Amino acid sequence: MQLLELKLRNWGPFYGEHKVDLAVDPSAPVILFRGENMRGKTSLLRAIVWCLYGQLREQDGRTPLPVGKMVNLDALQAGDTPFGVTLRFSHNGVEYVLHRSGTADSDQPDKVIVSQVVVDLIPVGGLPYPAANIPEIIDGIISRDIADFFFFDGEMLTRFEERLREERATSQGFVRAQVERALGLPFMTNLASDLETIQDAITASMDQVLRKEKKNNALSEKFRDKTDELAGVEKDLADLRARDTDLVAQIADYEAQLSKVEEIKELYYERKALEADIERGEDTIKDIRASIANLAETNWWLPAADTLVAKLEAAEAEIVAAEDADRERYKLQFRIDQVEKQLGSGVCPACGQPVSVHNEAELNAELSQLRQELAASPTKSVDDARRQRDRLRPFGRAASVLQRVFEQEQDLGREKLRVDKKRQRTRQISEQISGNTVNIDALERTLVHLKATKQRSGLALSGLEDKRQALKNEVNRIGNQIADQPEVDETERRLQRSVNEAQEIVSKSFDHFRESMRDRVAKATSDLFLRLTTEKEYSGVSINEDYLLSVIDHQGRALSMISAGANQILTMAFIGALAECSVDEAPMVMDTPFGRLDTGHRNAILSWVSTFNTQVILFVQSGEYEPERHAYLLDGKIGREYTIDRLSPTRSEVHAA
Amino acid sequence: MTPLKPLSPRQEALDSILQVRQAYSGATINADTWYKIVGIAWDSRMQAGDRREIQRSLRAVLLEAARTGGQHDAAS
Numbered sequence: 001m002q003l004l005e006l007k008l009r010n011w012g013p014f015y016g017e018h019k020v021d022l023a024v025d026p027s028a029p030v031i032l033f034r035g036e037n038m039r040g041k042t043s044l045l046r047a048i049v050w051c052l053y054g055q056l057r058e059q060d061g062r063t064p065l066p067v068g069k070m071v072n073l074d075a076l077q078a079g080d081t082p083f084g085v086t087l088r089f090s091h092n093g094v095e096y097v098l099h100r101s102g103t104a105d106s107d108q109p110d111k112v113i114v115s116q117v118v119v120d121l122i123p124v125g126g127l128p129y130p131a132a133n134i135p136e137i138i139d140g141i142i143s144r145d146i147a148d149f150f151f152f153d154g155e156m157l158t159r160f161e162e163r164l165r166e167e168r169a170t171s172q173g174f175v176r177a178q179v180e181r182a183l184g185l186p187f188m189t190n191l192a193s194d195l196e197t198i199q200d201a202i203t204a205s206m207d208q209v210l211r212k213e214k215k216n217n218a219l220s221e222k223f224r225d226k227t228d229e230l231a232g233v234e235k236d237l238a239d240l241r242a243r244d245t246d247l248v249a250q251i252a253d254y255e256a257q258l259s260k261v262e263e264i265k266e267l268y269y270e271r272k273a274l275e276a277d278i279e280r281g282e283d284t285i286k287d288i289r290a291s292i293a294n295l296a297e298t299n300w301w302l303p304a305a306d307t308l309v310a311k312l313e314a315a316e317a318e319i320v321a322a323e324d325a326d327r328e329r330y331k332l333q334f335r336i337d338q339v340e341k342q343l344g345s346g347v348c349p350a351c352g353q354p355v356s357v358h359n360e361a362e363l364n365a366e367l368s369q370l371r372q373e374l375a376a377s378p379t380k381s382v383d384d385a386r387r388q389r390d391r392l393r394p395f396g397r398a399a400s401v402l403q404r405v406f407e408q409e410q411d412l413g414r415e416k417l418r419v420d421k422k423r424q425r426t427r428q429i430s431e432q433i434s435g436n437t438v439n440i441d442a443l444e445r446t447l448v449h450l451k452a453t454k455q456r457s458g459l460a461l462s463g464l465e466d467k468r469q470a471l472k473n474e475v476n477r478i479g480n481q482i483a484d485q486p487e488v489d490e491t492e493r494r495l496q497r498s499v500n501e502a503q504e505i506v507s508k509s510f511d512h513f514r515e516s517m518r519d520r521v522a523k524a525t526s527d528l529f530l531r532l533t534t535e536k537e538y539s540g541v542s543i544n545e546d547y548l549l550s551v552i553d554h555q556g557r558a559l560s561m562i563s564a565g566a567n568q569i570l571t572m573a574f575i576g577a578l579a580e581c582s583v584d585e586a587p588m589v590m591d592t593p594f595g596r597l598d599t600g601h602r603n604a605i606l607s608w609v610s611t612f613n614t615q616v617i618l619f620v621q622s623g624e625y626e627p628e629r630h631a632y633l634l635d636g637k638i639g640r641e642y643t644i645d646r647l648s649p650t651r652s653e654v655h656a657a
Numbered sequence: 658m659t660p661l662k663p664l665s666p667r668q669e670a671l672d673s674i675l676q677v678r679q680a681y682s683g684a685t686i687n688a689d690t691w692y693k694i695v696g697i698a699w700d701s702r703m704q705a706g707d708r709r710e711i712q713r714s715l716r717a718v719l720l721e722a723a724r725t726g727g728q729h730d731a732a733s
Contacts, residue, residue: 138701
């Protein structure tokens with residue numbers, strides 16, 4: 001199978017109609033889609049899967065994903081309600097066009113109702129197949145059961161990887177059934193069943209002949225009794241198998257619900273932690289507000305701080321001026337005292353010389369001048385100025401108080417922002433988990449109960465199968481007796497023996513065939529793992545009967561612990577090996593496969609991809625693949641390259657790179 | 658997937674059957690018949706519904722083998 005063209009209408013972020021050419025040549029079979037997260041890479045992968053199978057699953061690989069979630073919301077808002085996917089592909093030299101579409105409607109946000117889903121499959125140049133036959137035809141081209149090996153995303157790889165190591169019986173059954181389907185093993189069980197039907201018909205036909213003779217009545221009755229008994233057991237077996245299948249589905253459903261609950265549990269605990277943080281944040285906000293209020297109360301004058309500070313500065317300036325004036329007055333008074341003393345004693349108090357008449361006149365003039373200056377100098381008391389300053393002094397810390405208030409206001413703003421963000425996240429979580437009324441304990445109890453029932457059902461099935469086999473052997477033995485009767489046609493007799501022989505050989509061959517196919521996939525997995533891993537301590541991979549994988553070291557020991565990266569490589573190797581050994585040939589479509597891988601492993605995978613001669617579609621983001629750094633690893637095998645560009649959160653477009 | 662493919666799964670199945678047949682005492686179905694049986698079953702392996710047509714084809718091949726009684730066994 002090769003995909004030739006993909007057409008989308010109002011699908012995912014692709015509003016309107018989009019066409020993507022996918023035809024490639026075996027010499028360059030790699031198609032690259034480059035786009036950042038949320039651009040629509042997974043939507044393209046889902047478009048292919050939905051078009052083929054009409055079903056989608058979430059990334060856990062189990063939970064059904066309603067197709068309504070893939071409808072473009074802009075289109076829906078604009079009243080453009082039809083949506084769909086058309087896939088043109090070739091298989092065994094025949095070209096087909098598969099089209100699946102529906103109509104979307106929405107009566108409330110986030111709830112899209114899909115109706116009128118139709119599917120058409122037309123071989124090019126031929127007539128459309130009846131719709132009822134399409135699933136079987138598609139299943140014959142690439143079975144839904146094994147599609148996970150061909151169409152997978154990085155996240156699904158992780159889930160698959162978990163399943164390959166899970167101890168759960170249902171998971172093992174899932175892996176075993178899928179792998180054996182991929183390897184073509186059901187063909188032999190179908191053949192055995194067909195041979196049994198043929199044999200039953202031959203024996204019944206011979207019995208019809210025999211019954212005509214009365215002497216054969218006893219043998220014929222015995223045959224019919226045993227056949228009836230066998231039919232009864234087979235009916236019981238079919239009922240029990242149906243019940244068992246139902247139990248497996250129920251267990252898978254409960255496990256999926258519990259795995260969802262795990263996510264909800266995490267969200268619930270995150271919300272609880274956030275609520276505690278918000279409470280603490282609110283206390284902090286209260287404290288800061290109280291502190292600001294306290295500052296405002298004790299510093300009631302802050303609104304008049306500018307005036308008060310100006311007055312303080314004025315008082316301080318006044319003190320300086322008053323002190324200067326005091327000093328001046330003191331100097332004048334001191335000089336007056338000196339001059340008066342000189343005039344009174346007629347002797348200079350400094351040198352003791354008599355004051356002359358001429359000097360006396362000068363001294364009197366000076367004294368008069370000094371007295372005038374003293375009378376003119378300001379007499380304001382410095383003490384008044386100091387009292388004024390002391391009264392105003394507390395307002396001098398206005399700047400530091402204002403700084404504190406400013407800082408606390410800032411703290412308050414930051415804390416409010418933090419609390420608001422946490423409230424927003426809390427609201428988001430509440431929306432996510434709203435409507436969740438799951439009772440985890442009840443779920444777990446039911447699961448335990450279902451598993452116990454499944455175990456009992458398995459035992460009953462095994463017992464009934466043994467009984468059926470014993471009855472079948474008995475019927476065959478009687479059938480051989482019937483065949484030995486002379487009334488039976490020789491050719492019929494020989495045919496019955498040939499069918500008997502064929503049945504025995506086929507049933508004995510099954511284990512050999514299964515073993516050789518398992519060996520083949522084990523070898524391919526081991527070879528591919530060694531090719532892809534960058535670790536030198538591994539010598540290969542072993543696969544047990546349930547296809548559970550183990551990595552082997554150089555001493556041949558199975559390693560119980562390997563790194564997450566090695567686990568992913570191991571899973572990738574297993575899927576690659578299955579695709580290689582699979583009886584179906586299909587394109588390999590990988591969405592963001594390198595997410596958790598380091599550069600070495602990523603490069604090894606790209607080099608491996610370059611060895612493909614069948615179509616490979618890679619959806620990658622810039623963190624995984626950069627054309628200038630990684631294109632050479634694909635060794636010229638890129639046949640087409642596209643970028644997925646975002647126009648808005650709800651719209652993207654695919655362009656040739 | 659890779660250019661070096663070993664036996665096809667169909668051939669592998671036929672080989673398994675022929676190996677068991679070799680050890681089967683008194684085997685009458687020859688290799689050619691097995692080739693035809695495996696071919697019919699393999700080509701119809703995905704047909705899950707009505708298999709009556711397939712069973713008719715298988716019966717015809719086995720009837721032919723029964724008539725010839727294991728003659729013309731070219732491969733065994």
